[in-house]
Amino acid sequence: xxxxxxxxxxxxxxxxxxxxxxxxxxxxxxxxxxxxxxxxxxxxxxxxxxxxxxxxxxxxxxxxxxxxxxxxxxxxxxxxxxxxxxxxxxxxxxxxxxxxxxxxxxxxxxxxxxxxxxxxxxxxxxxxxxxxxxxxxxxxxxxxxxxxxxxxx
Amino acid sequence: xxxxxxxxxxxxxxxxxxxxxxxxxxxxxxxxxxxxxxxxxxxxxxxxxxxxxxxxxxxxxxxxxxxxxxxxxxxxxxxxxxxxxxxxxxxxxxxxxxxxxxxxxxxxxxxxxxxxxxxxxxxxxxxxxxxxxxxxxxxxxxxxxxxxxxxxxxxxxxxxxxxxxxxxxxxxxxxxxxxxxxxxxxxxxxxxxxxxxxxxxxxxxxxxxxxxxxxxxxxxxxxxxxxxxxxxxxxxxxxxxxxxxxxxxxxxxxxxxxxxxxxxxxxxxxxxxxxxxxxxxxxxxxxxxxxxxxxxxxxxxxxxxxxxxxxxxxxxxxxxxxxxxxxxxxxxxxxxxxxxxxxxxxxxxxxxxxxxxxxxxxxxxxxxxxxxxxxxxxxxxxxxxxxxxxxxxxxxxxxxxxxxxxxxxxxxxxxxxxxxxxxxxxxxxxxxxxxxxxxxxxxxxxxxxxxxxxxxxxxxxxxxxxxxxxxxxxxxxxxxxxxxxxxxxxxxxxxxxxxxxxxx
Numbered sequence: 001x002x003x004x005x006x007x008x009x010x011x012x013x014x015x016x017x018x019x020x021x022x023x024x025x026x027x028x029x030x031x032x033x034x035x036x037x038x039x040x041x042x043x044x045x046x047x048x049x050x051x052x053x054x055x056x057x058x059x060x061x062x063x064x065x066x067x068x069x070x071x072x073x074x075x076x077x078x079x080x081x082x083x084x085x086x087x088x089x090x091x092x093x094x095x096x097x098x099x100x101x102x103x104x105x106x107x108x109x110x111x112x113x114x115x116x117x118x119x120x121x122x123x124x125x126x127x128x129x130x131x132x133x134x135x136x137x138x139x140x141x142x143x144x145x146x147x148x149x150x151x152x153x
Numbered sequence: 154x155x156x157x158x159x160x161x162x163x164x165x166x167x168x169x170x171x172x173x174x175x176x177x178x179x180x181x182x183x184x185x186x187x188x189x190x191x192x193x194x195x196x197x198x199x200x201x202x203x204x205x206x207x208x209x210x211x212x213x214x215x216x217x218x219x220x221x222x223x224x225x226x227x228x229x230x231x232x233x234x235x236x237x238x239x240x241x242x243x244x245x246x247x248x249x250x251x252x253x254x255x256x257x258x259x260x261x262x263x264x265x266x267x268x269x270x271x272x273x274x275x276x277x278x279x280x281x282x283x284x285x286x287x288x289x290x291x292x293x294x295x296x297x298x299x300x301x302x303x304x305x306x307x308x309x310x311x312x313x314x315x316x317x318x319x320x321x322x323x324x325x326x327x328x329x330x331x332x333x334x335x336x337x338x339x340x341x342x343x344x345x346x347x348x349x350x351x352x353x354x355x356x357x358x359x360x361x362x363x364x365x366x367x368x369x370x371x372x373x374x375x376x377x378x379x380x381x382x383x384x385x386x387x388x389x390x391x392x393x394x395x396x397x398x399x400x401x402x403x404x405x406x407x408x409x410x411x412x413x414x415x416x417x418x419x420x421x422x423x424x425x426x427x428x429x430x431x432x433x434x435x436x437x438x439x440x441x442x443x444x445x446x447x448x449x450x451x452x453x454x455x456x457x458x459x460x461x462x463x464x465x466x467x468x469x470x471x472x473x474x475x476x477x478x479x480x481x482x483x484x485x486x487x488x489x490x491x492x493x494x495x496x497x498x499x500x501x502x503x504x505x506x507x508x509x510x511x512x513x514x515x516x517x518x519x520x521x522x523x524x525x526x527x528x529x530x531x532x533x534x535x536x537x538x539x540x541x542x543x544x545x546x547x548x549x550x551x552x553x554x555x556x557x558x559x560x561x562x563x564x565x566x567x568x569x570x571x572x573x574x575x576x577x578x579x580x581x582x583x584x585x586x587x588x589x590x591x592x593x594x595x596x597x598x599x600x601x602x603x604x605x606x607x608x609x610x611x612x613x614x615x616x617x618x619x620x621x622x623x624x625x626x627x628x629x630x631x632x633x634x635x636x637x638x639x640x641x642x643x644x645x646x647x648x649x650x651x652x653x654x655x656x657x
Contacts, residue, residue: 008585054320082578086575112550139555
């Protein structure tokens with residue numbers, strides 16, 4: 001666990017420093033009273049101090065603790081599955097406005113339902129068609145605007 | 154007499170046909186979400202937020218509120234039947250609930266959970282009716298320094314009660330505040346921290362953040378594990394009505410759970426989870442035969458399940474009277490009201506009595522509906538548990554995607570949500586809790602405005618927070634909460650939240 005504390009606290013330290021710089025640029029005071037950068041400066045400073053409070057003890061911890069580190073991914077396939085899931089999400093976001101709700105949803109559902117289990121095609125296929133069509137009808141009836149894409153559907 | 158008038162107003166709004174229907178819908182969805190492990194109330198309320206845009210603010214909040222306390226009912230079902238909590242506040246119910254099910258007493262366990270929840274929910278609603286109006290008129294006297302103190306105390310309370318490291322929780326609160334500062338500064342109209350990116354000039358919206366941190370990240374974590382089949386306990390679900398002995402055993406637990414849960418619900422960071430844990434600990438302590446706990450003692454189900462519902466109800470008070478969210482779900486409800494142009498706070502009761510009393514009225518209606526939804530229809534919910542996760546998670550993904558998109562019809566919100574999903578996923582791996590981040594994000598603008606106004610009043614002197622007595626009390630409580638972990642360490646004791654994690 002401790003190795004993770006080292007890296008995570010460093011990441012938050014970076015965030016703190018970035019906001020510290022930003023708040024200095026926004027201006028701490030205006031005519032003697034706090035300006036747009038005042039509170040962000042205080043909070044960013046606190047974040048930096050807190051990061052050190054995690055970082056320093058984690059660093060000085062003995063090596064024995066380091067043995068207990070659980071792997072970041074619990075199983076061999078974990079990384080692949082998470083990556084595929086994320087790819088599907090981003091792809092959906094990028095494609096939605098071009099290919100329209102119906103088609104994008106259909107493809108997305110087929111793809112994602114095969115990430116965990118690669119069995120028959122029929123189950124996912126039926127599910128994807130039903131989901132895309134039924135949710136489309138539901139949203140249209142609720143007057144929720146959905147992107148139509150280049151094909152107009 | 155006033156009480157009767159309020160009651161009349163409450164029910165006249167809550168019993169409008171449209172509101173009854175929406176309350177029912179909210180309770181139904183809430184139970185559904187509560188039963189399904191892996192989708193909590195926070196994510197599901199933000200999913201359904203866009204649907205409420207076309208409704209009146211009263212109807213919107215009635216439906217979303219129904220989802221919230223509905224999950225507290227539904228959560229117990231999975232805890233009892235498959236030893237997996239449907240949502241966080243039902244974790245302790247697993248201990249004795251599942252044991253009861255294994256002994257063939259799943260029926261009474263589910264029954265007492267539903268009845269206990271109903272009693273607690275109704276008790277909590279009565280308490281809101283009694284306590285909220287005087288509290289709201291008290292809070293009307295609050296000026297900017299008092300609000301600074303209040304919000305400061307709220308944030309320290311959340312971090313103090315968090316179950317992990319308090320330093321990490323404080324860091325998350327800081328990060329949440331910093332994210333809330335991104336965008337245009339309201340006072341000067343200057344852009345801050347936007348790096349010239351146009352999409353974030355207006356600041357972040359709460360919906361993509363919550364759905365990313367609570368929806369997407371949860372699915373990503375579940376994706377890591379290979380698909381195992383869930384073991385739904387095969388048992389006949391009869392004797393749902395607890396018998397005389399069950400009632401006699403659990404009446405004390407229900408009474409204590411209601412009181413305890415309600416008052417813990419009032420505290421920021423308190424709410425359902427902590428309430429259920431503390432109730433379990435209390436029941437074990439007052440019992441003459443504590444060795445029965447963990448082996449299927451009905452009190453171990455009745456107490457926590459009652460407490461988490463009372464807590465859910467109690468959490469509405471700070472929101473309705475002061476505009477301060479106690480937990481993430483309430484934070485989203487406040488966000489929802491703001492989208493509808495209503496700002497919760499001390500003036501809510503005066504400016505929007507229909508919203509104030511309508512929500513309260515709907516809680517009576519909702520709790521009665523939930524009792525019906527959960528007892529006779531329990532079989533349907535159990536069947537739902539048999540849907541494998543490989544079929545379920547694409548839907549959760551899809552809901553999040555559509556939800557994020559429809560908030561502002563902006564594809565950037567979808568990408569922002571996915572990024573927060575990754576952040577939440579990594580944060581959980583590194584043991585950082587997302588809840589303080591979200592609460593701080595919601596409170597950030599309020600906090601900064603009040604702080605700057607106070608310092609304008611005082612001409613820049615920070616002593617204003619100590620010369621105003623109410624604010625001084627808040628600030629002193631906050632500072633002692635921040636310092637106390639050091640003292641507790643000195644005495645070799647721990648914060649309540651830490652013990653909570655160990656029992657897990």
